[in-house]
Amino acid sequence: xxxxxxxxxxxxxxxxxxxxxxxxxxxxxxxxxxxxxxxxxxxxxxxxxxxxxxxxxxxxxxxxxxxxxxxxxxxxxxxxxxxxxxxxxxxxxxxxxxxxxxxxxxxxxxxxxxxxxxxxxxxxxxxxxxxxxxxxxxxxxxxxxxxxxxxxxxxxxxxxxxxxxxxxxxxxxxxxxxxxxxxxxxxxxxxxxxxxxxxxxxxxxxxxxxxxxxxxxxxxxxxxxxxxxxxxxxxx
Amino acid sequence: xxxxxxxxxxxxxxxxxxxxxxxxxxxxxxxxxxxxxxxxxxxxxxxxxxxxxxxxxxxxxxxxxxxxxxxxxxxxxxxxxxxxxxxxxxxxxxxxxxxxxxxxxxxxxxxxxxxxxxxxxxxxxxxxxxxxxxxxxxxxxxxxxxxxxxxxxxxxxxxxxxxxxxxxxxxxxxxxxxxxxxxxxxxxxxxxxxxxxxxxxxxxxxxxxxxxxxxxxxxxxxxxxxxxxxxxxxxxxxxxxxxxxxxxxxx
Ligand code: HEM
Ligand code: SF4
Ligand code: FES
Numbered sequence: 001x002x003x004x005x006x007x008x009x010x011x012x013x014x015x016x017x018x019x020x021x022x023x024x025x026x027x028x029x030x031x032x033x034x035x036x037x038x039x040x041x042x043x044x045x046x047x048x049x050x051x052x053x054x055x056x057x058x059x060x061x062x063x064x065x066x067x068x069x070x071x072x073x074x075x076x077x078x079x080x081x082x083x084x085x086x087x088x089x090x091x092x093x094x095x096x097x098x099x100x101x102x103x104x105x106x107x108x109x110x111x112x113x114x115x116x117x118x119x120x121x122x123x124x125x126x127x128x129x130x131x132x133x134x135x136x137x138x139x140x141x142x143x144x145x146x147x148x149x150x151x152x153x154x155x156x157x158x159x160x161x162x163x164x165x166x167x168x169x170x171x172x173x174x175x176x177x178x179x180x181x182x183x184x185x186x187x188x189x190x191x192x193x194x195x196x197x198x199x200x201x202x203x204x205x206x207x208x209x210x211x212x213x214x215x216x217x218x219x220x221x222x223x224x225x226x227x228x229x230x231x232x233x234x235x236x
Numbered sequence: 237x238x239x240x241x242x243x244x245x246x247x248x249x250x251x252x253x254x255x256x257x258x259x260x261x262x263x264x265x266x267x268x269x270x271x272x273x274x275x276x277x278x279x280x281x282x283x284x285x286x287x288x289x290x291x292x293x294x295x296x297x298x299x300x301x302x303x304x305x306x307x308x309x310x311x312x313x314x315x316x317x318x319x320x321x322x323x324x325x326x327x328x329x330x331x332x333x334x335x336x337x338x339x340x341x342x343x344x345x346x347x348x349x350x351x352x353x354x355x356x357x358x359x360x361x362x363x364x365x366x367x368x369x370x371x372x373x374x375x376x377x378x379x380x381x382x383x384x385x386x387x388x389x390x391x392x393x394x395x396x397x398x399x400x401x402x403x404x405x406x407x408x409x410x411x412x413x414x415x416x417x418x419x420x421x422x423x424x425x426x427x428x429x430x431x432x433x434x435x436x437x438x439x440x441x442x443x444x445x446x447x448x449x450x451x452x453x454x455x456x457x458x459x460x461x462x463x464x465x466x467x468x469x470x471x472x473x474x475x476x477x478x479x480x481x482x483x484x485x486x487x
Contacts, residue, residue, distance in 0.1 A: 019439050020409070020449030021476045027451075097407070097449045104341050104408025104448035110244075110255055111334035112308035121453045122406075192452040195466070196473050202465045 016100065023093045028193035030086040030093070035186060037083050039215075042222040048235055049225075052157035059156045091132065098125055120188035127185045134178035141171075164230035172227045183220030187212050237263045237329040239272065243288055244336045246345050253345065255334065265325040269312060270295060270302060272324060289348040295320040297461065300398030304349045305336045310400035310459045318398065318461045338403035341446040342410070353399045355445040356413060360397075362441040363434035364417045366426045379425050389423035392416045394462040404459035407448035412456035414442055415468030418475055432479035439476055 018026070044062075047055040066075045120127075137147070142159060145151035150162035164172045191212035198208070229235040239260045246253030260276050267275070270292050277287035293301040302319040306312035312322045327333065335349065343351040381389075393416075401412035418435055421427030427434075443449075450469055457466045 015440050015444045019476075020411075020443050020447075021439050021473055022480075023449055024451075024473065025477065097451060101407035101409075101448040101451075104446055105339050105406075106341050107339050109305060109308060109336055109339055111242075111336065112305070121451075124451065188452075195452050195470050198470065201470075202467050205467065 018096075020097070020100070023097050024196050026089050026093045027097070028196040030090040031189050031193050032197075033082065033086040034090065035190065035215075037079070038182070038186070038219060042219055045226050046222060048157065048160065049229070055157050055160075056155060060154065087135075091128070094125065094128060118188060120184040121192075123181075123184055124188055127181045130181045131178060131185060134174070134181070137174070138178075160226065161230055161236055164227040166231055169231070172231050175227050176224060179220055179223040182223070183216045186219055187216035190215055237265055237324065237327075239263050239324070239327065240330070240332040241276070242332065242334045243348070245288070245348055246337075248347055249344055255336075263324055265323065267324050268295070268320055269306065269322040269324065270320050289346075289350045291350045292320060297321040298396060300396035303338045303343075303351060303353065303399055303403070305338060305403055307334055310338065310403040311398070311461050316461055316463050318396075321461075338399055340399075340402050340408045342408070343399060343402065351399075353397070355447070356397050356399060356410065358445060359410065359414065359438050359441045360417065363430065363437040364421065365430075366421060367429060368426065381424060385423040389420050392419035392423070392464065392468055395420070395460075395464050396462055398461060400459045400461060401456035401464075402447065404455040405448070405450075406453055406455060407451055408446075409450045409456075410442055410445075410447045411450035411469050411472065412460060412464055412466070414438055415470075415472040416464045419468040419471045422471065422475060431475065435472065435475040435479050439472075 044058060045055075047058045062076055063073050140146045141148050141163065142156075145153060145159065148159050148163060149165075149168070150159045152158060164175070189212075191209050194208045194212070195205075198204075226235075241258045241260060242255045243258060244253055245256045258276055260272060260279075262275065263272055270290070273288055273290055280287045291301045291303055293299040295302075297318040297320060300318070303310070304319055306319065306322070311317060311319045312326075314322050314326050337343075337345050337349045338351050338353075340351075342355040343353055346352050395413060395416035397413065399410070399413070402408060402410045405411075417438065421434065422431055452466075452469070454466055457464065
């Protein structure tokens, strides 16, 4: 016979809101929006291999698309706003979940080997912080052009070539590390999002992991190709 | 065989607790892990020391009481095995073994290795049941259940509520346990009337009890002695989404 103990009054707590499952859904949806943006961004970057003309025209088009039905930069700002909301929601949920996780295990294990899950799964929190710092630097570098050595609005090609010049190897290195961090983040994140939102089954699990890995690798390689093409003189 | 043990000793909930080293020289590889603790406790009792408190009941892998973390793994290194079914032949002669209680705010330590897992009972009490008329038992074949549903319900019903998933989870989440209950009842016709309220209430209790949120690290399914698959958490999320977006909630 089991007697159901009441929760000791000392531990009485209110029900936390949003619920843990709601936070998870927010993480998955906002992560999916950011990933869609990343895929489009990576493919757009590849225009640099078609020449200076191609990428500069493309950058200009990003600002005029929708005209004349819409004023200039309307769609660009729409994407910026949606992306900012998604990233803020993603970070806020992650912070709440992390704080709850720390509270859920106040006393740590004396002896616990590294988690069985993948390296990607274990580095989501620090990886996310590194990516955020990168985004801030990246916006100052290539969007506001504040930190760009060339910094000519509209001449994306020249800005990129100056940015990743061999003498600025440390910038290229930082970009490479950040993009690899994005790759790891996407590898666990995409799988995790599919597990949260999808119709996962035991049979589908390995397929979903495979899909996440392929997307993460393609994204990473695609992004890396641009700085390395400039570094090696392939694009100049 | 000889074993060097380091065991968490904590006199009560308010005590700070610490790891204490013990040496057992007369262990046998055919002993279960709990028998090893019995042997140690006999000696401690003879020496006039306080024996190590640990939870156990069935000693046959079905009650889920024997909670402890052995060398960093809930229920020890053997896959799909509870502590009571773990045998010393899986350890080397002379090996050092650290034994700690399950660590979670929702599982307060009562004494030594014994924790209070009442929070899992309160999750079940908030929704892990069905309404059934009492009195004459219904005819067993009156409610057909397709084989695929019966199989999945059975896989999930294998959960013994041991809490190893919580002990293993870096977030201290009980989502595997929760998912097992939701899937077990949700696959069966008898579980349908309360289905949407069940998931909302159980998630609410889970969060209120101080368990963390799931981030799909998958640690739980590796630690689970009953091999509950991770997809029950996917099922939990899906039921929760359905229950909280639009639609009518059941009574
Ligand atoms: C090697 C990799 C990358 C290169 C060469 C690159 C290049 C660029 C360039 C040239 C722009 C300015 C586009 C324009 O002004 O038309 C830009 C904008 C941007 N990039 Fe990247 N990028 C890279 C990786 C990333 C990554 C990994 C992220 C996210 C984690 C990211 C997020 C952004 C964002 C948010 C903007 C601002 C878009 C806007 O509001 O206009 N980028 N990038
Ligand atoms: S899901 Fe597995 S580990 Fe968690 S309580 Fe049930 S049997 Fe134990
Ligand atoms: S004592 Fe019952 S499962 Fe181990």
